[in-house]
Amino acid sequence: MPTYPPPPVTFVRGAGSRLYDAEGRSWLDFVSGVAVTSLGHAHPAVAEALAAQARTLLHTSNLYGTTVGVEVAATLDRLIGGGGQVFFGNSGAEANECAIKLARKWAGAATTGRHVVVSADRSFHGRTLATLHATGQPAKHAAFQPLPAGFRHVPYGDLAALSAAVAAPDVAAVLLEPVQGEGGVWPVPDGYLAGVRRICDEVGVLMMLDEVQTGLGRTGRWFGFQHVPGLVPDVVTMAKALGNGVPIGACWARAEVASAFQVGDHATTLGGQPLAAAAARAVLAVMEKEDVPARAERAGRRLRAGLEALDGVVEVRGAGLLLGAELGGWLGRTAHEVAAAALSGGLLVNPVAPTTLRLLPSLLVTDDEIDEGLSILAGVLATAAA
Numbered sequence: 001m002p003t004y005p006p007p008p009v010t011f012v013r014g015a016g017s018r019l020y021d022a023e024g025r026s027w028l029d030f031v032s033g034v035a036v037t038s039l040g041h042a043h044p045a046v047a048e049a050l051a052a053q054a055r056t057l058l059h060t061s062n063l064y065g066t067t068v069g070v071e072v073a074a075t076l077d078r079l080i081g082g083g084g085q086v087f088f089g090n091s092g093a094e095a096n097e098c099a100i101k102l103a104r105k106w107a108g109a110a111t112t113g114r115h116v117v118v119s120a121d122r123s124f125h126g127r128t129l130a131t132l133h134a135t136g137q138p139a140k141h142a143a144f145q146p147l148p149a150g151f152r153h154v155p156y157g158d159l160a161a162l163s164a165a166v167a168a169p170d171v172a173a174v175l176l177e178p179v180q181g182e183g184g185v186w187p188v189p190d191g192y193l194a195g196v197r198r199i200c201d202e203v204g205v206l207m208m209l210d211e212v213q214t215g216l217g218r219t220g221r222w223f224g225f226q227h228v229p230g231l232v233p234d235v236v237t238m239a240k241a242l243g244n245g246v247p248i249g250a251c252w253a254r255a256e257v258a259s260a261f262q263v264g265d266h267a268t269t270l271g272g273q274p275l276a277a278a279a280a281r282a283v284l285a286v287m288e289k290e291d292v293p294a295r296a297e298r299a300g301r302r303l304r305a306g307l308e309a310l311d312g313v314v315e316v317r318g319a320g321l322l323l324g325a326e327l328g329g330w331l332g333r334t335a336h337e338v339a340a341a342a343l344s345g346g347l348l349v350n351p352v353a354p355t356t357l358r359l360l361p362s363l364l365v366t367d368d369e370i371d372e373g374l375s376i377l378a379g380v381l382a383t384a385a386a
Protein backbone atom coordinates (compact mmCIF):
# COMPACT_ATOMS: atom_id res chain seq x y z
CA MET A 1 0.00 0.00 0.00
CA PRO A 2 1.25 3.49 -0.70
CA THR A 3 2.19 4.36 2.88
CA TYR A 4 5.88 5.02 2.10
CA PRO A 5 7.37 7.34 -0.51
CA PRO A 6 8.93 5.64 -3.54
CA PRO A 7 12.39 4.36 -2.49
CA PRO A 8 15.31 6.46 -3.74
CA VAL A 9 17.56 3.39 -3.83
CA THR A 10 17.16 -0.36 -3.44
CA PHE A 11 19.67 -2.33 -1.41
CA VAL A 12 20.45 -5.99 -1.89
CA ARG A 13 23.21 -6.58 0.67
CA GLY A 14 24.78 -5.14 3.78
CA ALA A 15 27.96 -5.67 5.80
CA GLY A 16 28.82 -3.75 8.95
CA SER A 17 28.18 -0.04 8.36
CA ARG A 18 27.81 -0.47 4.57
CA LEU A 19 24.88 -1.18 2.26
CA TYR A 20 25.15 -2.23 -1.41
CA ASP A 21 22.82 -2.02 -4.42
CA ALA A 22 22.56 -4.60 -7.20
CA GLU A 23 25.28 -2.85 -9.20
CA GLY A 24 27.68 -3.09 -6.25
CA ARG A 25 27.64 0.61 -5.38
CA SER A 26 28.08 1.09 -1.63
CA TRP A 27 26.73 3.53 0.95
CA LEU A 28 27.86 4.32 4.46
CA ASP A 29 24.81 3.75 6.65
CA PHE A 30 24.23 6.35 9.40
CA VAL A 31 20.53 5.47 9.68
CA SER A 32 20.87 1.79 10.70
CA GLY A 33 17.33 0.94 9.66
CA VAL A 34 16.17 3.69 12.06
CA ALA A 35 18.19 2.67 15.14
CA VAL A 36 17.73 -1.05 14.52
CA THR A 37 20.99 -2.50 13.16
CA SER A 38 23.05 -1.35 16.12
CA LEU A 39 25.59 -4.12 15.45
CA GLY A 40 25.75 -3.28 11.73
CA HIS A 41 24.43 -5.35 8.85
CA ALA A 42 24.81 -9.11 8.58
CA HIS A 43 26.63 -9.44 11.89
CA PRO A 44 28.15 -12.96 11.74
CA ALA A 45 27.19 -13.91 15.32
CA VAL A 46 23.55 -12.92 14.74
CA ALA A 47 23.48 -14.64 11.33
CA GLU A 48 24.94 -17.82 12.79
CA ALA A 49 22.50 -17.79 15.73
CA LEU A 50 19.55 -17.39 13.35
CA ALA A 51 20.72 -20.20 11.10
CA ALA A 52 21.36 -22.54 14.04
CA GLN A 53 17.98 -21.74 15.61
CA ALA A 54 16.21 -22.21 12.27
CA ARG A 55 17.67 -25.72 12.13
CA THR A 56 16.58 -26.42 15.73
CA LEU A 57 13.18 -24.92 16.59
CA LEU A 58 11.37 -21.92 15.09
CA HIS A 59 8.08 -21.71 16.89
CA THR A 60 5.80 -23.56 19.27
CA SER A 61 3.40 -20.78 20.45
CA ASN A 62 3.18 -19.62 24.04
CA LEU A 63 0.95 -22.57 24.88
CA TYR A 64 4.21 -24.45 25.54
CA GLY A 65 7.57 -23.66 27.05
CA THR A 66 10.72 -22.77 25.14
CA THR A 67 14.07 -21.80 26.61
CA VAL A 68 15.59 -19.00 24.52
CA GLY A 69 13.15 -16.21 25.36
CA VAL A 70 13.53 -16.97 29.06
CA GLU A 71 17.28 -16.36 28.77
CA VAL A 72 16.71 -13.09 26.90
CA ALA A 73 14.25 -11.93 29.55
CA ALA A 74 16.79 -12.65 32.30
CA THR A 75 19.51 -10.69 30.48
CA LEU A 76 17.22 -7.71 29.85
CA ASP A 77 16.13 -7.72 33.49
CA ARG A 78 19.78 -7.72 34.62
CA LEU A 79 20.71 -4.87 32.25
CA ILE A 80 17.72 -2.80 33.42
CA GLY A 81 18.65 -3.32 37.07
CA GLY A 82 16.76 -6.45 38.13
CA GLY A 83 13.52 -7.19 39.92
CA GLY A 84 11.29 -7.23 36.89
CA GLN A 85 9.46 -9.41 34.40
CA VAL A 86 9.25 -9.24 30.60
CA PHE A 87 6.50 -9.68 27.99
CA PHE A 88 7.70 -10.19 24.42
CA GLY A 89 5.96 -8.82 21.34
CA ASN A 90 7.09 -8.12 17.81
CA SER A 91 7.61 -4.34 17.58
CA GLY A 92 7.95 -1.12 19.50
CA ALA A 93 4.29 -0.25 19.13
CA GLU A 94 3.34 -3.65 20.55
CA ALA A 95 5.72 -3.17 23.48
CA ASN A 96 3.94 0.12 24.23
CA GLU A 97 0.48 -1.45 23.79
CA CYS A 98 1.52 -3.94 26.45
CA ALA A 99 2.63 -1.09 28.73
CA ILE A 100 -0.66 0.79 28.23
CA LYS A 101 -2.76 -2.30 28.95
CA LEU A 102 -0.60 -3.15 31.97
CA ALA A 103 -1.04 0.38 33.36
CA ARG A 104 -4.82 0.09 33.05
CA LYS A 105 -4.88 -3.32 34.72
CA TRP A 106 -2.50 -2.20 37.48
CA ALA A 107 -4.62 0.87 38.20
CA GLY A 108 -7.84 -1.15 38.17
CA ALA A 109 -9.19 1.03 35.36
CA ALA A 110 -12.35 -1.02 34.94
CA THR A 111 -13.51 -0.17 38.48
CA THR A 112 -11.49 2.92 39.49
CA GLY A 113 -11.69 4.77 36.18
CA ARG A 114 -7.92 5.34 36.33
CA HIS A 115 -6.91 4.67 32.75
CA VAL A 116 -5.31 7.80 31.27
CA VAL A 117 -1.72 7.71 30.05
CA VAL A 118 0.02 11.10 30.05
CA SER A 119 2.71 11.46 27.39
CA ALA A 120 4.60 14.38 25.86
CA ASP A 121 4.03 16.75 22.99
CA ARG A 122 6.22 15.85 20.00
CA SER A 123 6.63 12.28 21.30
CA PHE A 124 6.48 9.13 19.19
CA HIS A 125 5.20 5.83 20.54
CA GLY A 126 3.96 3.91 17.48
CA ARG A 127 1.25 3.69 14.82
CA THR A 128 -1.36 1.35 16.30
CA LEU A 129 -4.48 3.29 17.28
CA ALA A 130 -3.62 3.52 21.00
CA THR A 131 0.10 4.23 20.55
CA LEU A 132 -0.78 6.75 17.84
CA HIS A 133 -2.90 8.59 20.40
CA ALA A 134 -0.04 8.39 22.93
CA THR A 135 2.13 9.96 20.20
CA GLY A 136 2.09 13.72 20.79
CA GLN A 137 1.83 14.75 17.14
CA PRO A 138 -1.72 15.92 16.33
CA ALA A 139 -1.05 16.02 12.57
CA LYS A 140 -0.63 12.23 12.65
CA HIS A 141 -3.95 11.83 14.51
CA ALA A 142 -6.15 13.90 12.24
CA ALA A 143 -7.14 11.32 9.60
CA PHE A 144 -7.78 8.54 12.09
CA GLN A 145 -10.27 10.01 14.52
CA PRO A 146 -11.83 8.85 16.70
CA LEU A 147 -8.74 7.46 18.42
CA PRO A 148 -9.05 5.31 21.57
CA ALA A 149 -9.78 7.43 24.65
CA GLY A 150 -7.34 7.76 27.52
CA PHE A 151 -4.40 9.87 26.40
CA ARG A 152 -3.31 13.38 27.34
CA HIS A 153 -0.22 15.33 26.39
CA VAL A 154 2.01 17.79 28.22
CA PRO A 155 5.03 19.81 27.05
CA TYR A 156 8.22 17.69 27.21
CA GLY A 157 10.51 18.76 30.02
CA ASP A 158 7.91 20.79 31.93
CA LEU A 159 7.58 19.30 35.43
CA ALA A 160 4.85 21.71 36.54
CA ALA A 161 2.68 20.71 33.56
CA LEU A 162 3.27 17.02 34.27
CA SER A 163 2.46 17.48 37.93
CA ALA A 164 -0.83 19.20 37.09
CA ALA A 165 -1.74 16.53 34.51
CA VAL A 166 -1.15 13.52 36.77
CA ALA A 167 -3.16 15.13 39.58
CA ALA A 168 -6.34 14.28 37.64
CA PRO A 169 -8.07 11.31 39.31
CA ASP A 170 -8.32 9.29 36.09
CA VAL A 171 -4.55 9.06 35.40
CA ALA A 172 -2.83 5.65 35.57
CA ALA A 173 0.63 6.30 34.12
CA VAL A 174 3.13 8.55 32.44
CA LEU A 175 4.87 7.42 29.22
CA LEU A 176 8.01 9.27 28.10
CA GLU A 177 11.07 8.87 25.88
CA PRO A 178 14.43 9.67 27.55
CA VAL A 179 15.43 11.34 24.26
CA GLN A 180 12.67 12.16 21.78
CA GLY A 181 13.91 10.51 18.59
CA GLU A 182 11.24 10.76 15.89
CA GLY A 183 10.15 14.16 17.23
CA GLY A 184 13.46 15.69 16.11
CA VAL A 185 16.11 14.41 18.58
CA TRP A 186 15.31 16.33 21.77
CA PRO A 187 17.15 15.13 24.89
CA VAL A 188 15.44 15.22 28.23
CA PRO A 189 16.29 18.38 30.22
CA ASP A 190 18.60 17.87 33.23
CA GLY A 191 16.70 16.85 36.35
CA TYR A 192 13.49 16.08 34.45
CA LEU A 193 13.39 12.28 34.79
CA ALA A 194 14.24 12.43 38.49
CA GLY A 195 11.43 14.97 38.89
CA VAL A 196 9.03 12.73 36.97
CA ARG A 197 9.89 9.83 39.30
CA ARG A 198 9.19 12.00 42.35
CA ILE A 199 5.86 13.23 40.97
CA CYS A 200 4.75 9.72 39.97
CA ASP A 201 5.58 8.45 43.47
CA GLU A 202 3.73 11.31 45.15
CA VAL A 203 0.55 10.70 43.15
CA GLY A 204 0.85 6.91 42.82
CA VAL A 205 0.97 6.59 39.04
CA LEU A 206 3.36 4.48 36.97
CA MET A 207 6.51 5.94 35.42
CA MET A 208 6.79 4.20 32.04
CA LEU A 209 9.73 4.87 29.73
CA ASP A 210 9.69 4.22 26.00
CA GLU A 211 13.25 3.07 25.27
CA VAL A 212 12.38 1.65 21.85
CA GLN A 213 14.86 4.01 20.20
CA THR A 214 17.14 4.94 23.13
CA GLY A 215 17.53 1.47 24.64
CA LEU A 216 20.33 -1.08 24.34
CA GLY A 217 23.35 1.16 24.33
CA ARG A 218 22.39 3.81 21.80
CA THR A 219 22.67 6.81 24.13
CA GLY A 220 25.87 5.66 25.86
CA ARG A 221 24.13 3.68 28.63
CA TRP A 222 22.26 0.39 28.39
CA PHE A 223 19.08 2.41 28.77
CA GLY A 224 18.56 6.15 28.48
CA PHE A 225 17.20 6.43 32.03
CA GLN A 226 20.52 5.11 33.37
CA HIS A 227 22.07 8.54 32.76
CA VAL A 228 20.23 9.40 36.01
CA PRO A 229 21.99 7.51 38.85
CA GLY A 230 19.65 5.43 40.98
CA LEU A 231 16.54 6.00 38.89
CA VAL A 232 14.20 2.99 38.73
CA PRO A 233 11.24 3.26 36.35
CA ASP A 234 8.16 1.05 36.73
CA VAL A 235 7.92 0.01 33.08
CA VAL A 236 10.48 0.07 30.23
CA THR A 237 9.65 -0.74 26.61
CA MET A 238 12.16 -1.66 23.92
CA ALA A 239 12.34 -3.14 20.41
CA LYS A 240 14.39 -1.96 17.38
CA ALA A 241 18.01 -2.91 18.26
CA LEU A 242 16.97 -5.95 20.30
CA GLY A 243 16.81 -8.12 17.18
CA ASN A 244 19.29 -6.15 15.03
CA GLY A 245 16.69 -6.37 12.25
CA VAL A 246 14.68 -9.39 13.37
CA PRO A 247 11.27 -8.23 14.66
CA ILE A 248 11.07 -8.41 18.46
CA GLY A 249 9.83 -6.03 21.13
CA ALA A 250 9.73 -6.29 24.89
CA CYS A 251 7.92 -4.65 27.77
CA TRP A 252 9.69 -4.90 31.14
CA ALA A 253 7.94 -4.05 34.39
CA ARG A 254 8.84 -4.19 38.06
CA ALA A 255 7.55 -7.50 39.42
CA GLU A 256 4.84 -5.90 41.60
CA VAL A 257 3.52 -4.06 38.54
CA ALA A 258 3.86 -7.04 36.19
CA SER A 259 1.84 -9.15 38.61
CA ALA A 260 -1.24 -7.06 37.76
CA PHE A 261 -1.45 -9.15 34.57
CA GLN A 262 -3.06 -12.54 34.98
CA VAL A 263 -3.33 -15.49 32.62
CA GLY A 264 -5.30 -14.43 29.56
CA ASP A 265 -4.85 -10.67 30.00
CA HIS A 266 -2.41 -10.26 27.13
CA ALA A 267 -0.95 -12.45 24.40
CA THR A 268 0.54 -12.57 20.94
CA THR A 269 1.13 -15.68 18.83
CA LEU A 270 4.71 -14.96 17.78
CA GLY A 271 5.93 -12.99 20.82
CA GLY A 272 9.18 -14.37 22.24
CA GLN A 273 9.31 -17.23 19.74
CA PRO A 274 12.66 -19.01 19.53
CA LEU A 275 13.89 -17.51 16.22
CA ALA A 276 13.46 -13.87 17.28
CA ALA A 277 14.67 -14.71 20.77
CA ALA A 278 17.79 -16.41 19.35
CA ALA A 279 18.57 -13.23 17.45
CA ALA A 280 18.09 -11.17 20.61
CA ARG A 281 20.23 -13.56 22.67
CA ALA A 282 23.06 -13.26 20.13
CA VAL A 283 22.62 -9.48 19.90
CA LEU A 284 22.81 -9.04 23.68
CA ALA A 285 25.86 -11.33 23.92
CA VAL A 286 27.74 -9.28 21.30
CA MET A 287 26.56 -6.03 22.87
CA GLU A 288 27.91 -7.08 26.28
CA LYS A 289 31.18 -8.40 24.83
CA GLU A 290 31.76 -5.19 22.86
CA ASP A 291 30.47 -2.97 25.69
CA VAL A 292 28.33 -1.06 23.21
CA PRO A 293 27.23 1.66 25.67
CA ALA A 294 30.88 2.69 26.18
CA ARG A 295 31.52 2.48 22.43
CA ALA A 296 28.44 4.58 21.66
CA GLU A 297 29.49 7.21 24.16
CA ARG A 298 33.04 7.41 22.77
CA ALA A 299 32.04 7.31 19.08
CA GLY A 300 29.22 9.75 19.84
CA ARG A 301 31.72 12.26 21.19
CA ARG A 302 33.76 12.03 17.98
CA LEU A 303 30.72 12.33 15.71
CA ARG A 304 29.27 15.21 17.74
CA ALA A 305 32.55 17.15 17.68
CA GLY A 306 32.84 16.59 13.92
CA LEU A 307 29.26 17.74 13.31
CA GLU A 308 29.70 20.82 15.50
CA ALA A 309 32.71 21.80 13.39
CA LEU A 310 30.75 21.62 10.11
CA ASP A 311 29.89 24.85 8.35
CA GLY A 312 26.11 24.81 8.07
CA VAL A 313 25.39 22.94 11.34
CA VAL A 314 24.28 25.34 14.07
CA GLU A 315 23.44 22.91 16.88
CA VAL A 316 23.95 19.23 17.69
CA ARG A 317 21.47 17.57 20.05
CA GLY A 318 21.12 14.10 21.51
CA ALA A 319 23.21 11.56 23.38
CA GLY A 320 25.71 8.89 22.37
CA LEU A 321 24.99 7.81 18.80
CA LEU A 322 21.48 9.27 18.65
CA LEU A 323 22.34 12.72 17.32
CA GLY A 324 20.41 15.50 15.60
CA ALA A 325 22.25 18.12 13.56
CA GLU A 326 20.32 21.38 13.21
CA LEU A 327 20.98 23.09 9.88
CA GLY A 328 21.50 26.83 9.66
CA GLY A 329 18.66 28.68 7.96
CA TRP A 330 21.18 30.62 5.85
CA LEU A 331 21.99 27.40 3.96
CA GLY A 332 18.61 27.69 2.27
CA ARG A 333 18.33 23.89 2.17
CA THR A 334 15.89 21.62 3.97
CA ALA A 335 17.11 18.56 5.82
CA HIS A 336 15.36 16.49 3.10
CA GLU A 337 17.45 18.18 0.40
CA VAL A 338 20.68 17.73 2.35
CA ALA A 339 19.87 14.06 3.06
CA ALA A 340 19.14 13.50 -0.66
CA ALA A 341 22.47 15.07 -1.61
CA ALA A 342 24.24 12.94 1.03
CA LEU A 343 22.59 9.85 -0.47
CA SER A 344 24.00 10.77 -3.88
CA GLY A 345 27.37 11.19 -2.18
CA GLY A 346 27.23 7.72 -0.62
CA LEU A 347 25.97 8.47 2.91
CA LEU A 348 22.61 7.64 4.51
CA VAL A 349 21.35 10.19 7.04
CA ASN A 350 17.74 10.79 8.09
CA PRO A 351 15.87 14.10 7.73
CA VAL A 352 13.82 13.73 10.90
CA ALA A 353 12.46 17.31 10.91
CA PRO A 354 12.43 20.11 8.30
CA THR A 355 15.76 21.50 9.53
CA THR A 356 17.16 18.51 11.46
CA LEU A 357 19.28 15.61 10.22
CA ARG A 358 19.30 12.55 12.47
CA LEU A 359 22.41 10.37 12.60
CA LEU A 360 22.19 6.84 14.01
CA PRO A 361 25.32 4.89 13.02
CA SER A 362 25.96 1.33 14.11
CA LEU A 363 27.26 1.24 17.69
CA LEU A 364 30.27 -0.64 16.26
CA VAL A 365 31.06 2.19 13.82
CA THR A 366 34.81 2.83 13.46
CA ASP A 367 36.59 6.16 13.77
CA ASP A 368 37.45 5.98 10.06
CA GLU A 369 33.79 5.48 9.15
CA ILE A 370 32.78 8.44 11.30
CA ASP A 371 35.41 10.61 9.62
CA GLU A 372 34.32 9.39 6.18
CA GLY A 373 30.68 10.23 6.92
CA LEU A 374 31.63 13.66 8.23
CA SER A 375 33.68 14.37 5.14
CA ILE A 376 30.78 13.42 2.80
CA LEU A 377 28.47 15.66 4.82
CA ALA A 378 31.01 18.50 4.81
CA GLY A 379 31.12 18.29 0.99
CA VAL A 380 27.33 18.30 0.71
CA LEU A 381 27.00 21.34 3.02
CA ALA A 382 29.80 23.20 1.22
CA THR A 383 28.05 22.66 -2.13
CA ALA A 384 24.74 23.80 -0.62
CA ALA A 385 26.36 26.91 0.84
CA ALA A 386 28.02 27.72 -2.50
Ligand code: PLP
Pocket residue numbers: 034091092093094096124125126127177181182210211212213214239240
Ligand atom coordinates in the same frame (compact mmCIF):
# COMPACT_ATOMS: atom_id res chain seq x y z
N1 PLP B 1 8.61 4.24 20.33
C1 PLP B 1 9.64 4.95 19.87
C2 PLP B 1 10.38 5.86 20.81
C3 PLP B 1 10.05 4.86 18.53
O1 PLP B 1 11.07 5.59 18.08
C4 PLP B 1 9.32 3.98 17.68
C5 PLP B 1 9.68 3.87 16.25
O2 PLP B 1 10.36 4.69 15.69
C6 PLP B 1 8.25 3.25 18.20
C7 PLP B 1 7.93 3.41 19.54
C8 PLP B 1 7.46 2.33 17.35
O3 PLP B 1 8.20 1.18 17.09
P1 PLP B 1 7.76 0.22 15.89
O4 PLP B 1 7.93 0.98 14.63
O5 PLP B 1 8.69 -0.97 16.02
O6 PLP B 1 6.34 -0.17 16.14
